Amino acid sequence: MKYLKFSFYVSFFFMTSLVAQTQEITLEDIWSKGTFRTERLDALHSMANGQQYSVLNFDRSTRSTSVDIYDYKTLKKVKTLVSSANLDALAYFTSYTFSDDERKVILATNRESIYRRSTIGNYYVYNINNESLTLISEEKIQEPTFSPDGNKVAFAKNNNLYVKDLNSEKTIQITFDGKKNEVINGITDWVYEEEFAFVRAFEWNADNSKIAFIRFNEINVPEFSMDIYGQSLYPRQKAFKYPKAGEANSNVSLHIYNLETEKTQEVKVNKMYKDFYIPRIKWTNNPDVLSAQYINRHQNELDLWMVNVKNNTSSLALAEKDKAYINVTGSLTFLEDNSFIWTSEKDGYNHIYHYDKNGKLINQVTKGNWEVTSYYGYNKKNNTIYYQSVENGSINRDVYSIKLNGRSKTRLSKDEGTNSASFSTDFSYFINTFSSANVPPRYTLNATSSGKLIKSIKDNDRLAKTLSNFKISKKEFSTINANGNNLNMWLIKPANFDASKQYPLLMYQYSGPGSQQVANKWNNANDYWYQYLAQQGYIIACVDGRGTGFKGSDFKKVTQNELGKYEVEDQIAVAKQLGELSYIDAAKIGIWGWSFGGFMSSNCLFKGNDIFKMAIAVAPVSSWRFYDSIYTERYMTTPQENASGYDENSPINHVDKLKGDFLLVHGSSDDNVHLQNTMRLAEALIQADKQFDWAIYPDKNHGIKGGNTRLHLYKKMTRFINETLGDK
Secondary structure, X not given: OHHHHHHHHHHXXXXXXXXXOOEOOOHHXXXXXXXXXXXXXXXXXXXXXXXXXXXXXXXXXXXXXXXXEEEOXXXXXXXXXXXXXXXXXXXXXXXEEEOOOOOEEEEEEEEEEOOOOOEEEEEEEEEOOOOEEEEOOOOOEEEEEEOOOOOEEEEEEOOEEEEEEOOOOOEEEOOOOOEOOOEEEOEOOHHHHHHOOOOEOXXXXXXXXXXXXXXXXXXXOOEEEEEEOOOOOOOXXXXXXXXXXXXXXXXXXXXXXXXXXXXXXXXXOOOOOOOXXXXXXXXXXXXXXXXXXXXXXXXXXXXXXXXXXXXXXXXXXXXXXXXXOOOOOOOOEEOOOOOEEEEEOOOOOOEEEEEOOOOOEEEEOOOOOOOEEEEEEEEOOOOEEEEEEOOOOOOOEEEEEEEOOOOOOEEOOOOOOXXXXXXXOOOOEEEEEEEOOOOOOEEEEEEOOOOOEEEEEEOOHHHHHHHOOEOOOOEEEEEEEEOOEEEEXXXXXXXXXXXXOOEEEEEEOOOOOOOOOOOOOOOOHHHHHHHHHHHOOOEEEEEEOOOOOOOOHHHHHOOOOOOOOHHHHHHHHHHHHHHOOOOEEEEEEEEEEEOHHHHHXXXXXXXXXXXXXXXXXXXXXXXXXXXXXXXXXXXXXXXXXXXXXXXXXXXXXXXXXXXXXXXXXXXOOOOOOOHHHHHHHHHHHHHOOOOOEEEXXXXXXXXXXXXXXXXXXXXXXXXXXXXXXXXX
């Protein structure tokens, strides 16, 4: 009953409580006080028995961390598996990973970030049976991973791979040529980590006898450096290999280490590749057969290879081609007979496919003019696949089940908005996370067989109550036709909106390939900023133009070789249309964005100088020649092949068109979109004698955060908006 009561309360709140909303949002509420902090459910691990799950908990009274076991059905704590309060050598830990048999767990502490996803830290193995604790290495290491039997741990250290035997406590080194900025074994280089979204590039086989790993030779990759100013008398320099578009990538090769023979062999497939990537490797259930995905540099031809390491042969199981590019799938799943589940956009929408072990298509499991957005898993007991999709509208997400043969599709989530699921190991239960633009996140336990609610786990009724005291405007969803396409849009108007008045308009967008900003889900911090601006008398709009995601590959890939052309045309066209509305002041339209969005807002101001009065660009790409090879070439090929596509759509080449007000912001330690982008854009503006405002945040990365940084940034942006669009 609590679940039903909460649903009613939130919807009732948004329909009837406007009268009670008198308190105004402040920037401090958003960025320093945590006034609108959302309660979230900590990431959990489903135990092998399917009836229990584990959670990492922190005890403030003892300043200790623990791994606690809970029962799905009752949601009550069953026991504490391990607590740092009982470990003399370990004051705390920040993450944990079970062995397959759940008799051991790796505990992490003292972790330091390297790049976006990679970390280095101290790791221990805790034996649950005898309560012993073993330090894996005296030095900090990366990606420690149990062998399937739990008796060994493979890990990376100083660009080499090692294996520790937990029974003998003996450690062996299995690669020896690793060297910073030259050779990396088993860990991805910067560009793979950022663009292919993984760090650990090594995998155990099923019988613990072999480790497959990717070797990165980055000697010929150009080096990028940036100063770290810190607190010392002299700054230090951070240098790392970063391949920009058209420049040399790491030479990658695939290797197998045999723990029985203690020898390494290089894997060769039956095709000559001139310049290629290996974005995924995965062992099949056969301990002698490794799958490897190879993709060409243009990323429009992807091959799935099955490599038999026993007889050193390879066979091509699957070959996909696309006129634009192919997204690498992380959903490859091998069934007991080594047939496999695969996702692909080959019919124009992202869907699930089932192939036999040789790559022959058995059937297309899902189909329709909608996209599968997440693949959750396969239940072998009832031949059922679980997934998330946008079948119920591209701004919504729902959870579904479907038989492997493509029949008996069932919608398991019930409410319209954004639903995602975390399933128990045996697929008896799933925890559904739901939110919408009007309903804060809530977490419920559901029966997988029907999707039926079992009980509420956590909601945000406290946040809803807090918000009832503030002036909150509803986010209005609609579509707008621009350049022959119906584009998803939302608007936020002042709570006291009067259609007889005129309001300045601030547009927000990101617009990157396959992205989405117009989504029916709960607020992030920017949404509260938009509410703050609405209080000040602004209308805020967001439109997902061509090139964005979840509306089919044709809509998404129309921008191929012309990043920033059609996307900018759509934002300009929408701004024109909105400016024609009686309640929009067409002389006061601004636009802002971050990263790709900063690239877009710069272009919109320069190319749409008769429409936009101002723009804010945070951490923008100013020329695609400055950005990394994998991302940029996926959509643009190389600058050597497509010079006009690069130059005609990059803001740095259109500074002469600037008429309005421009705020340019960057972090000096941005390893992703380098400060070089802003420095070169600033110099181009200066030489064109164009006035602009700018701010550099010392030692801040692409996120520009830490301490009071975000508060300072949003105060700066708010003041700029008021000075250029407002009456202040």
